[in-house]
Amino acid sequence: MKTPSIFKAVNGLGLLLLFIIFAMPFVWMASTAFKTLGETLTFPPVWIPETLQWENFTQAWNSGPFLKYFFNSVIVTLFILILQFATIIPAAYAFARYNFPLKNFFFALTMICLMIPSQLIFLPVYLNLSSWGILDTIWGLILPFVTSAFGIFLLRQSFMQVPEELLEAARLDDATEWQIIRKIMLPLAKPVLVTLALFSFIAHWNDYFWPLVMTTTDTARTLPLGIAMLRQVEGGASWNIVMAGNLLLVLPILVIFFFAQRHIIRAFVYTGVK
Amino acid sequence: MAEIRFENISKTFNEDRVVKNISLTIKDGSFTVLVGPSGCGKSTILRMLAGFEKQTEGDIWIGDKLVNDLSPSKRDIAMVFQNYALYPTMTVKGNIEFGLTNRKVPKKEREQLVGEIAGIVGLTEHLNKKPDKLSGGQRQRVALARAMVKKPKVFILDEPLSNLDAKLRTQMRTELIQLHEKLGTTFVYVTHDQVEAMSMGDEIIILNHGVVQQKAAPIDVYENPGNIFAAEFIGQPPMNVFERSAFAGTLDGLPEEAHYIGFRPEHAGISSTSASVPHTIELESEILALETLGAETIYKVKNRIGVMNIRSFAAPLPKNASCFVTIPFEKLYPFGADKTAGPGLDLSVKKEAALNGVD
Numbered sequence: 001m002k003t004p005s006i007f008k009a010v011n012g013l014g015l016l017l018l019f020i021i022f023a024m025p026f027v028w029m030a031s032t033a034f035k036t037l038g039e040t041l042t043f044p045p046v047w048i049p050e051t052l053q054w055e056n057f058t059q060a061w062n063s064g065p066f067l068k069y070f071f072n073s074v075i076v077t078l079f080i081l082i083l084q085f086a087t088i089i090p091a092a093y094a095f096a097r098y099n100f101p102l103k104n105f106f107f108a109l110t111m112i113c114l115m116i117p118s119q120l121i122f123l124p125v126y127l128n129l130s131s132w133g134i135l136d137t138i139w140g141l142i143l144p145f146v147t148s149a150f151g152i153f154l155l156r157q158s159f160m161q162v163p164e165e166l167l168e169a170a171r172l173d174d175a176t177e178w179q180i181i182r183k184i185m186l187p188l189a190k191p192v193l194v195t196l197a198l199f200s201f202i203a204h205w206n207d208y209f210w211p212l213v214m215t216t217t218d219t220a221r222t223l224p225l226g227i228a229m230l231r232q233v234e235g236g237a238s239w240n241i242v243m244a245g246n247l248l249l250v251l252p253i254l255v256i257f258f259f260a261q262r263h264i265i266r267a268f269v270y271t272g273v274k
Numbered sequence: 275m276a277e278i279r280f281e282n283i284s285k286t287f288n289e290d291r292v293v294k295n296i297s298l299t300i301k302d303g304s305f306t307v308l309v310g311p312s313g314c315g316k317s318t319i320l321r322m323l324a325g326f327e328k329q330t331e332g333d334i335w336i337g338d339k340l341v342n343d344l345s346p347s348k349r350d351i352a353m354v355f356q357n358y359a360l361y362p363t364m365t366v367k368g369n370i371e372f373g374l375t376n377r378k379v380p381k382k383e384r385e386q387l388v389g390e391i392a393g394i395v396g397l398t399e400h401l402n403k404k405p406d407k408l409s410g411g412q413r414q415r416v417a418l419a420r421a422m423v424k425k426p427k428v429f430i431l432d433e434p435l436s437n438l439d440a441k442l443r444t445q446m447r448t449e450l451i452q453l454h455e456k457l458g459t460t461f462v463y464v465t466h467d468q469v470e471a472m473s474m475g476d477e478i479i480i481l482n483h484g485v486v487q488q489k490a491a492p493i494d495v496y497e498n499p500g501n502i503f504a505a506e507f508i509g510q511p512p513m514n515v516f517e518r519s520a521f522a523g524t525l526d527g528l529p530e531e532a533h534y535i536g537f538r539p540e541h542a543g544i545s546s547t548s549a550s551v552p553h554t555i556e557l558e559s560e561i562l563a564l565e566t567l568g569a570e571t572i573y574k575v576k577n578r579i580g581v582m583n584i585r586s587f588a589a590p591l592p593k594n595a596s597c598f599v600t601i602p603f604e605k606l607y608p609f610g611a612d613k614t615a616g617p618g619l620d621l622s623v624k625k626e627a628a629l630n631g632v633d
Contacts, residue, residue, distance in 0.1 A: 165359035168326055173373035173420075174347040183372070187363035 032243035033057070040239040056244035060230060063241065065218050069226040076141045076211075076222060077204045084200055085193075087147040092155035093181055097167065113149040122213060129214070140214045141222070145204060151196050158192040159185055194263035202253055223249050276337030276350070276427040276460055277302040278323065283332035285318050285484075292318050293329075294484040300477075305454045305461040307475030309468060310507070315484035316464045317432065323462065324430055325349050336428060352421035353430040357437060358413045360405040360420075366392075367401040370419050391419045394456075411442050418453070431463045435470065447474055468508050472496070480504050501614040502534060505607060511539050511572060511583040513607065520579045524555055525606075532608035539585040541605035544573060546591055548598045555601045566590050575599060 027047075032040055033056055035049040060066070094100070095107050125144050126135075134140045162185060170180045186193065208224045215221045227245040231237040257264075278300040285293040293315045300306045308316040321327040323334060325346035334341050341349050360369050367388055374384045392398045395415040405413055414434065421429060431450075435443045451474055454461050465471055471478050472492045480487040480495065480503070487507075488500035499505035499513070506512040515536035518528060528535070550556060559577035571590040574583055577599060584599055591597055609615055 163357065163359065165355045165357060166361065168324075168346070169353070169355060169359040169420075170361070170372070171326075172324070172346050172351070172353055173424075174376035175372070176376075179376060184361055184363070 029243045029246055032239055033247045034244075035240045037238050037240055053240065056240050057248065060227075060241045060245040060248065063230060064226050066223070066226055068218060069221055069223045072138065072141075072220055073205060073222040073224075075138055077201055079138075079142045080145045080204050081197060081200055083142065083146040084148050084151055085197075088151040088155055088196070089181060089186070091147070091152045092159055093177075093185065095152065096156045096159035110149045110152055114153060118209075122210070126213060135214060136216045136220055138220050141211055141220060144210065148196075148200065151200070154192055154196060155189060158189040162188055191263045191266040194260050198256065198260055198264060201256065205253060206249070277335075278428060278460060278462065279333075279335040280319070280323075281333040281335070283319070283322065283329050283334065285315070285322060285327065286330045292484050293322075295332075296484070296486055297332075298479065298486065298489065300460060300462060303458050303460055304477055305451070305463065305475050306477045306479060307471040308462065308464045308479050308481060309466065309471040310481035310487075312466060314481040316466075316481050318484075319481075320430055320432055320462065320464050323428075324351060324353055350427040351430055352424050352426035352428075353432065354414075354417045354421050354434045356433040358405075358417040358434075360413060360416055362405055365402050365404055366397055366408070366416050369405065369416055370423050373420070373424050387423055391423045394422070395419045410438050411446065414438065414446060422457070427459065429457075429459055429461045431461065433465050434463075436465075436467070450474060468510070472508065478508075480507055482507075499607065499615065502536065502609050503613070505536055505609075509538055509540075511585065513538050514542075514582040515607075515609070516580055516582075524557070524579065528608070531610050533611040534609040534613065536607040536609065537601050537605050539572070539583040541602065542582075542584045543600040544575070544584045544586045544588070544591065544597055545600070546595065546597050549600065551600060551602075553603045555603070557599045557601075558596065559599045560596050561591060561593055564590060564593055 031047055031049065034052045034054075035046065035056075036053055039046050039049055091110075095103065095110075129135055129140050129143065134143070166184060167180055170184055175183065206224060207222070208228065211220070211222045211225050212228075215225065227242065227249055230242045230245050278298075280296055280298040283293060283296045283298075284291065292313075296319065308319060310316050318327060322329045323336075325341065325344060325348075329342070336349055336351070339349075361372060364372065370388050370391060371384050374387065379387070388401070389398070392401055395418055397412065397415055397419060400408060400412060405416065408416065414437075417434070434450075435446055438446060447470065450461075450463075463470075463474060472495075475492055477489065478492050478495050479489045482503050488495055488504040490498075490500070492508075495504060495508050499508065502513075502515055506515065513536045515534055518533050518535060521528065521535055525535070544559075548556060548558075557577040557579060559575040561573055561575050562581065563574040565572040570585055570587050572583060572585050573591070574581065575597065582599075607615065
C-alpha cells in the first residue's frame with residue numbers, strides 16, 4: 001500500500017524540525033566563531049558574517065596556555081580510554097562467561113555504580129585523592145575513570161551473545177582464555193567497542209565538572225576549562241572568541257565521529273536485533 | 275587411534291541424575307553412534323568425553339590415558355559441533371589453522387597441512403572466504419577440515435547433519451562414512467535420528483534416561499531389540515507392542531514370562547481378503563488412516579488387539595475399508611515383565627507359541 005503523501009509531508013516536516021533543533025546550536029556556534037565582536041551583539045542576529053574572522057581562532061588559542069591544555073586533554077582522554085578497556089574487557093568476559101562465587105552480587109554492585117550520579121560521590125572521591133596527594137595532577141583526572149560500569153554492562157551483553165560452542169571449539173583448538181578474548185570475542189564485539197570508545201572519548205574530552213573540581217593551576221587543566229576561561233575576561237565575554245575556542249574543542253570529536261559512525265549504527269542495530 | 279572406555283560414569287546436574295552408572299567400550303577405529311530421544315544423556319556423555327563437563331563419578335579412558343582431569347585440548351580429540359561453531363571473523367583458512375597456530379606449528383608446515391586437508395574436503399577455492407559467504411554444506415566441510423587437520427585420535431560429532439536440508443544430509447552421510455573409512459580413526463557420533471544411526475554406525479548405542487538400552491550392530495538392534503524401548507526406537511513406524519492380555523483368545527499358550535508381545539509393522543501383511551495362512555494370526559481390521567509414500571503404504575488399523583501400524587509394499591487399499599491383517603508367529607517378539615527380551619524369551623518361544631496357538 002502506498003503511504004499517503006500527507007503523511008510523508010508531516011513526516012518530512014517532523015524530521016526537518018528535529019534537524020533544526022539539533023543543528024541550530026552548531027550552526028550558531030560556527031557562525032559566531034567567524035564574526036566580529038560587533039556582529040555578535042547586533043539584533044536581529046547576523047547569520048553569515050560579512051568577512052570571516054579567522055583571527056578569532058588564533059586569538060582564542062593565544063589567550064592562554066592552550067597547547068598545554070590540549071596536551072593535558074589528549075593525555076587524560078587517551079589514558080582513560082586505554083585503562084578503561086584494560087579493565088572493562090576482562091570484567092565483561094568474566095561476568096558473561098564464568099561462574100564464580102558472588103558473581104550476581106558483584107554484577108549488582110557494578111550496576112549500582114551505573115545508577116549513582118557522579119555529583120553525589122565527588123566529595124568522597126575528592127577527599128580520597130587528596131589524601132593520596134594527587135590533586136591538581138593528571139592522575140587525579142584519570143584515576144576516578146579507569147573503569148566504566150556502563151562499558152562492562154554493554155560489553156557483557158555483547159559477549160553473552162557469542163555462542164558457547166565457539167568458545168569450546170577454541171578451547172579444543174588449544175586457545176588460551178586470552179587468545180579467545182583477543183581472536184574471537186573482541187573481533188565479534190567490534191561495533192560495541194567502537195561505540196564505547198567514542199562515548200568514553202566524548203564524555204572525557206568534553207568533561208568540565210571533574211577537571212574544574214580537581215585542578216587549581218594550569219599544570220593539569222584541560223581544554224574545556226581553558227575554553228570556559230575565555231569567558232572570564234574583563235568587560236564581558238567576547239562570544240566570537242569563546243565560540244572559536246568551542247569549535248576547536250569539538251573538531252576532533254566531529255572528525256572521529258565521521259569515521260566511526262558506520263560502526264556505531266551497527267552496534268545499536270545489533271543490540272536491537274538480538 | 276584409540277579405544278574409549280567409560281567406567282561407571284555418572285553425571286548429576288543439581289539433583290538431576292542425567293547419566294546413570296554407564297560402562298561402555300567404544301572400539302578403536304569404530305564408527306559408534308550414540309542415539310536416543312532428547313534428554314537421554316547422549317550429549318552429556320559426549321561433552322564429558324570431550325572434557326567440557328566433568329563426570330560426577332567414574333573414569334574415562336582414551337587409549338591408555340586416563341583423561342578425567344585433562345583439559346579438552348589435551349585429550350587428542352576433535353569435535354564437530356551441531357551449529358559448526360566456525361569462527362565468524364576468520365577466513366576458512368584461518369578457521370582450519372587456528373588450532374595449529376595455537377600449537378605453534380611452523381608456518382610452512384601449517385600451509386602444507388591446510389592445503390592438504392582443504393583438498394580432501396574440496397574447499398581449496400574457498401580458503402580466503404569468511405564462513406558467512408559459504409553454503410551450509412561448505413560450512414560443514416570447514417568444520418570437518420578444522421577437526422581433521424589436528425589429526426586427533428578420536429572424532430566427536432554432535433548432530434553434525436541436523437542443520438542441513440534433507441538432500442544434502444543424505445550426501446554428507448555418505449561422505450562421512452567414506453571419510454571414516456579413509457581416516458580409520460574412532461568416530462563417536464551423536465544423533466537423535468535413527469536413520470542416521472542405522473545407516474552410518476557400525477555400532478549403535480541406544481540411550482534413554484541416562485541408561486544404555488542396547489549396544490549392538492545396527493542390524494542386530496533391528497532384528498533382536500534388547501528391550502521394548504530399543505524395539506520402538508529403531509524402525510519407522512515403530513514396533514507395535516501390546517500387553518499379553520490383548521492377545522487373549524487370539525494367541526494362547528504363551529510362556530509365562532512373556533508379558534508383552536510386539537511385531538514390526540513391515541512384518542505384518544494386509545489384504546482385502548482372508549487367506550488363512552498357517553502359523554499366522556489373522557485379524558479382521560478397519561483402516562483408520564493411511565499414508566501413501568509411493569513404494570510403500572503405512573496404514574493405521576484397528577482390530578480386536580488394538581490400534582497398530584502396518585507397513586505394506588503392495589498397492590494401497592481404500593481408506594475406511596475393512597481388511598485382514600496377518601502376523602506370522604515367527605515374527606512376534608516377546609518381552610518380559612521388566613520390558614526386556616530376557617534369556618528365557620528367545621525366538622524359540624515363538625515356535626512353541628505357534629504349536630500351541632490357535633492354529
